[in-house]
Amino acid sequence: MPFIGAAIGAIASFVAGAAATIAASSFFASFVTYAITTAISIGLSYLLSAVMQPSKPAAPDPSDIQQNIRQRVKSQRRLHGxxxxxxxxxxxxxxxxxxxxxxxxxxxxxxxxxxxxxxxxxxxxxxxxxxxxxxxxxxxxxxxxxxxxxxxxxxxxxxxxxxxxxxxxxxxxxxxxxxxxxxxxxxxxxxxxxxxxxxxxxxxxxxxxLDVYDPRTDTYGPTNNAALCFLDEAADIYQLDPTSNTDFDLTSWAVFANHCAEEVPLKNGTTEPRYRADGIIERDQEPASRMNELAKACNGYPYLDSEMRIAVKKRVTASQEAEMRHDRGDIEAIDIEGGRTREVEWNMGTASYVRPDSFQSENVIWTEPNSLASDGQTIARNELKLMMVQSVTQAQRLLKLKWHEENPRFAGNLTLGPTGLRLFGRNTTLVDLTPEDETTFLARFDGVQLNPSSMQCTVKYVSIDPSAEDWDPEVDEQSQELQVPDLSQELEDIPLDFTASYTIGEQIGTGFLGSKIYSATAKIFIVGNSGVDVPEYYSQEVQVYTEYTDDEGEQRATFYPVEYDQDTNTATAEVRAYSSFTGADGSRGYLVRARNKTPANSWDWQELGQFTVVLSPTVPDAPVSASVTDQTGLVAGIDFTAPDDGAVRGYRVYRNTSDDFASANLVVTDPASRNQVISTTDTVPAAGVYYYWAVMIDLTGTESTPPTAITGSPVTITD
Structure with missing residues (x-):
């Protein structure tokens, strides 16, 4: 099976990412041993290589849409339900x-x-x-x-x-x-x-x-059964045939689909399917992330069976899959400690799901009443994001399972004999300590590690409550939804205003009739108009642009790159500054528009007005401590320091054979900044006496005045 390495790698990645309580390394170790003992027909070296060095599966070929349209699609999108x-x-x-x-x-x-x-x-x-x-x-x-x-x-x-x-x-x-x-x-x-x-x-x-495969009927059709959507996504990730019983354990998928389709009673007297999946998944997500999104919607757990096929079962379940008994020597040692610790203890969980009426994300809570009573206070859990779930009661069922997974009554370690190998690939096992102890409980194993020399297995476990999968609508269907406002109806657009500042950078080009073009960075601070407060949960989108009329008389716009910092309400735009070829101030106006956004809505663009970037000539201060010396070989050495003046962008050195600056030749020009120490040279055409002057220039080329006669000038340059 050419997909085995990729499938193992992604499924192991899924296991590691699906819940913090699973030890990925121990799962790997247990899975490797299980695979060796149950799939001898597969070459040992190949199997180990595939498991220990999983490669990411090749991405699906781009759809034809990416080859025949004028703009590439960033990511292909797959619909479920x-x-x-x-x-x-x-x-x-x-x-x-x-x-x-x-x-x-x-x-x-x-x-x-x-x-x-x-x-x-x-x-x-x-x-x-x-x-x-x-x-x-x-x-x-x-x-x-x-x-x-x-x-x-x-x-x-x-x-x-x-x-x-x-x-x-x-x-x-x-x-x-x-x-x-x-x-x-x-x-x-x-x-x-x-x-x-x-x-x-x-x-x-x-x-x-419209085209999801159902192994129960061997047909394709529309469905939002979460198990079938899960199977469909796995087949797409690895480019496998969902109808192939060689690549998939279709019996396990059919059983799991029936589980997802079970009608669950609701408080209003109706029922709904246990697990459904509705939403969009982007194909450029990591394979483990794509699988995890569907798995979260249905309490699913993908694994590779003894025939190296992709199979599925319930992640958190009270259904017994195996049995370990002390009286027959399966259990050699056990330690038991309290399972609810401060790291995972909680009694009220929050989940986000997608409302089917508005298709907007909304939060719901579920509280475990017994633990709340014993804790004496509310201990909240971080939000469980269920972006493929559109049922509030389904979200609560998944929160209840999450509580049972993360809040066991006790946990610990088991030391098992060789019979512990039977646990590989199993989720929930009955642990029977009789007659040594009258304790019997269901356990979920976080990983099995085998010591080949002693043939002992060490197992980390957590207890599973037999009622974990029960659903009593009178108790479990809870109405304490967190109130999230209907942002599209209850919130109003807020008028905006702005202030702008800018800094001018280096010259990046030449314009009409020799005018110069400079880079410029504009800072645009967005505020509420007339002092109106903008709520913190509002965000803004900002555009900076110029308008022009093209050759056909059509009105066009040029938009400039903008980055917006929501924390400071500041947009940074990369624009341009232009000098005037006449030497006067050069200016360019830029239009600003912005709009308010919330997680559920965005309002119309507001035209906020214009700011102008002005490029004004500024006469810089003169250079400091300028001197010239003969360095022989027809070379003059010129040294000076740029003044402490922010207008400084460069310098020029002029040379003449007479004391006349007006007819002097420009021999050196280079960029410079304030307080910079400058050492430069000039090679003269022949030995003789030369006069030198130095000037500083601003970004428009405006020179300091009067030109600075360099100390040591005139200087005799020798060959």
């Missing part, structure tokens, strides 16, 4: 008064359920045009579900507008990617605010995945 999502804009161009925009949604095939433009749901006519509201008959949406192999699906209007892209040798097609073609008609200026308040309408869609 049903979710609302934005898009990646991959093409935008205007022809004949219509702006054509291609939006990449995700890998297909999908079913488009709803469309939103500028956060408002729209209905479409049969021809794709919006049927009502300000955008009626002005915006057209054409959706392509992304059926693999459908290479000829596109829109005739698009190719009519861009015939140069209709090249069979280089087809402009989506080819297996779910896409939306958006066409926006040009409107009169007075209608812009109503029809296109954000310029290009912001597109969001509700989509459903």
């Amino acid at each position: 049903t979710t609302k999502t934005g898009s990646v804009l991959v093409f935008a161009e205007k022809r004949a008064g219509i702006t054509y925009v291609w939006h990449y949604i995700c890998e297909g095939p999908v079913d488009f359920i709803k469309f939103e433009l500028d956060d408002e749901e729209v209905t479409l006519k049969s021809n794709g045009y919006v049927s009502s509201g300000p955008k009626k008959n002005r915006v057209r949406l054409v959706a392509f579900p992304g059926v693999p192999g459908a290479t000829d699906e596109t829109d005739a209007d698009f190719f009519n507008a861009f015939p140069e892209l209709n090249d069979p040798a280089k087809p402009f097609r989506h080819m297996g990617c779910a896409m939306v073609l958006q066409m926006c008609k040009q409107v009169a200026r007075e209608d812009m605010a109503d029809v296109y308040p954000n310029n290009l309408p912001k597109l969001k869609v509700v989509v459903r995945r």
